[in-house]
Amino acid sequence: MSTAAEAFRSPQAVVPQGERGATRIADRVVAKIASQAAREALGAPPPDGSPPHATVSVHPRPGHSANQVAHVRVHVELGYPGDIGAHCRAVRRHVAERVGTLVGMHVPEVAVHVERLHLSPAHGADQGRIR
Template sequence: MADGSPPPGGRRSIPAGERGATAIADRVVAKIAAQAAREAIPDALEGGAPPRATVTVHHDAAHVRIVLELDYPSDIGGQCGAVRRRVAERVKALAGMEVPEVAVLVERLHSVHSRGAAHGRIR
């Protein structure tokens, strides 16, 4: 109200700048990004390491780096593009952050033959 008294109901509106802030830790955003990468390529490499993510947050923008393993042969470019899109979408939806950059590093390629050798001999 104009005289400073609270409105009917007893609650006064507090300006957004005076309410406080919510901070989301980089490691939380990294967990969101790693899960999103798993969702983007669910059938990629059953026995391999799960995707890992590192994140740097600066002014509500998350710069993400994903490290993953893929099967070979496969559409590596297509899978990396799917990871970039899914990570950007999920971080925006769950953390409310823009994602101007998602760097995807393919650390290892696994062929059907190398996976078979790891599990014993195939006849």
């Protein structure tokens, strides 16, 4: 038997059972986590509004064989008037933190798309236009 074959069979070359294999988390699973994180950041959707939804694209992280990068796009509907910038910052921060924590992926950016603005009940359409 050659020394290379002996080294291969030595106990040092055996990978422990819990460290073998690979884990693949589907993009749609990461998207569900991102959607839920956006809901947590925003609270209840405005009346007649839809809850946030997300799309995700997962890629290998360059130079890191075991790590992946998640590019996240979150679509939200917000109440108006309101601080749109603050809501978007809160969504970006919370989604990046939750995806990173729960699935161990690097999230370099979270694109937030505001799909619709909903008038709050106090500023409803029944008041007419204000000049």
